[in-house]
Amino acid sequence: MTPEKRPMISETLARRALLVTVLSNLSATAIGQDLFVESKESIVDQSLLVSVPFDGTLIGDYDAKTNSDGTQTRPGLFGGSGNLPVEYSAVFAIDSPAVQSQPSGLITIDAIDIADGILGIDGFEFDVLSGGSVPVGVDLAIVLQTFRTYSPFSIYPGGFEIPIPLPSGTILSLVIRSASPADVLVSPVGDTYEFDSVLPGIIAVEIDFGAGTQAFDFPFLVPFAGTLEIGASETVLMLSSEVEAGGDQQVEFPPFEQIPLELPTFPPGDETAGVLLGGTITSVAATADLSVQIIASGQTSQNPADFNDDGIVNGADLGFLISSWGVCIGCPEDLNFDGIVNGSDLGLFIAAWTG
Structure with a gap:
C-alpha cells in the first residue's frame, strides 16, 4: 500500500513562518549590543596598593663550588656550623602612584525593556591600562628570628621589622569586569535615558614584584551613573564611577625559592649580607582608588518593524503600518514582501513588538 502523501507546505507559507522566526528573534535582541569604549574620550585615574604577606626561610648565598666567598647564615647567637636556614615572616608592599590612563574595552547592554524603565547590563570589561603596564615601587618589611651571618659578620636580633627597599615591580594588567549580568533602572x-546604580564587579590584577607574575581577583561593588542615547544609527553610553575598593583574598601559589636579597648589616655599614629567600604566599590584600569616565558607542541594531528608527517597536510604528494598509509595493511596512500591507504583516509586526 502506497503511503499517503502529506500535504506540502506552500513556499509562501514557509517564507512567512521563517520571517516570523527572524522577527521574533530580532525583537528579543534588536537593541542588545556591544558598545566599545572610545579610548581617546575616556579617562581613568587610579592608584593601587597591594600587600602580600608570606613566610618561609632564608639562607646564605654561600656555595662551596660557585660562591665560596658568599654569606653563611646560622640561627641564634651561638652554636651551629655551616650554612643553615633561618625562619622569617614578611610583607611585600606594592604601591602604585596616582596614574591617569585611557582605557579600552566594551559593555554589553540589552535595551529590550527600556520602554519599561529597565536596562540590562549583560557584562562589561574595561582594560584600565589598555594593554600597557605601570612600574610601581616595591618595599619588603621582614621580621626575622635571631640569627647571625658570616662573610660579612653581622648579628640580626629577631622580633622586629626590618624595611628593605627593592627594585621596582610592574603592574602588568589592571582590568575591571562584571561579576554577573544585572538590570538597572533608567529614567x-x-x-536619553539616565541611570544611577551599583553593579557587582571584579578587579583583576596581574603584578610582577620580583617573584614572577602573580594574578589576583578582588570582588567589589561598582557604582555607575550615566546616560544612554539610542539613535537611529548609533547608540552612545556615557558613564562615570568613583570606586574605593579593598579586600583580602586567599590564594594558592606554588612556593618560591632562591630569590636573592641583600640584607643591611648590623651595626650599619657599607657591607650587605647576601641571602636567598624562599617562601609561600597564602593571601593578598589590595586597596584601589579609581575615578572612571567612560564613553562607549556602537551601531544601533535595526529591527525591520521599527519603522521610525527610534529603537523601539511600539504604537508609533503601528501607526506607520496602518497608514500604509493595502497595496504598497516596496514599502518597509510590507514585512512579508508580498506587495500588500494586510493582516499577515500585522501578525509579523506584533511578533516584533518591544513596547
Whole structure:
C-alpha cells in the first residue's frame, strides 16, 4: 500500500513562518549590543596598593663550588656550623602612584525593556591600562628570628621589622569586569535615558614584584551613573564611577625559592649580607582608588518593524503600518514582501513588538 502523501507546505507559507522566526528573534535582541569604549574620550585615574604577606626561610648565598666567598647564615647567637636556614615572616608592599590612563574595552547592554524603565547590563570589561603596564615601587618589611651571618659578620636580633627597599615591580594588567549580568533602572530624559546604580564587579590584577607574575581577583561593588542615547544609527553610553575598593583574598601559589636579597648589616655599614629567600604566599590584600569616565558607542541594531528608527517597536510604528494598509509595493511596512500591507504583516509586526 502506497503511503499517503502529506500535504506540502506552500513556499509562501514557509517564507512567512521563517520571517516570523527572524522577527521574533530580532525583537528579543534588536537593541542588545556591544558598545566599545572610545579610548581617546575616556579617562581613568587610579592608584593601587597591594600587600602580600608570606613566610618561609632564608639562607646564605654561600656555595662551596660557585660562591665560596658568599654569606653563611646560622640561627641564634651561638652554636651551629655551616650554612643553615633561618625562619622569617614578611610583607611585600606594592604601591602604585596616582596614574591617569585611557582605557579600552566594551559593555554589553540589552535595551529590550527600556520602554519599561529597565536596562540590562549583560557584562562589561574595561582594560584600565589598555594593554600597557605601570612600574610601581616595591618595599619588603621582614621580621626575622635571631640569627647571625658570616662573610660579612653581622648579628640580626629577631622580633622586629626590618624595611628593605627593592627594585621596582610592574603592574602588568589592571582590568575591571562584571561579576554577573544585572538590570538597572533608567529614567527617560529628553532623547536619553539616565541611570544611577551599583553593579557587582571584579578587579583583576596581574603584578610582577620580583617573584614572577602573580594574578589576583578582588570582588567589589561598582557604582555607575550615566546616560544612554539610542539613535537611529548609533547608540552612545556615557558613564562615570568613583570606586574605593579593598579586600583580602586567599590564594594558592606554588612556593618560591632562591630569590636573592641583600640584607643591611648590623651595626650599619657599607657591607650587605647576601641571602636567598624562599617562601609561600597564602593571601593578598589590595586597596584601589579609581575615578572612571567612560564613553562607549556602537551601531544601533535595526529591527525591520521599527519603522521610525527610534529603537523601539511600539504604537508609533503601528501607526506607520496602518497608514500604509493595502497595496504598497516596496514599502518597509510590507514585512512579508508580498506587495500588500494586510493582516499577515500585522501578525509579523506584533511578533516584533518591544513596547
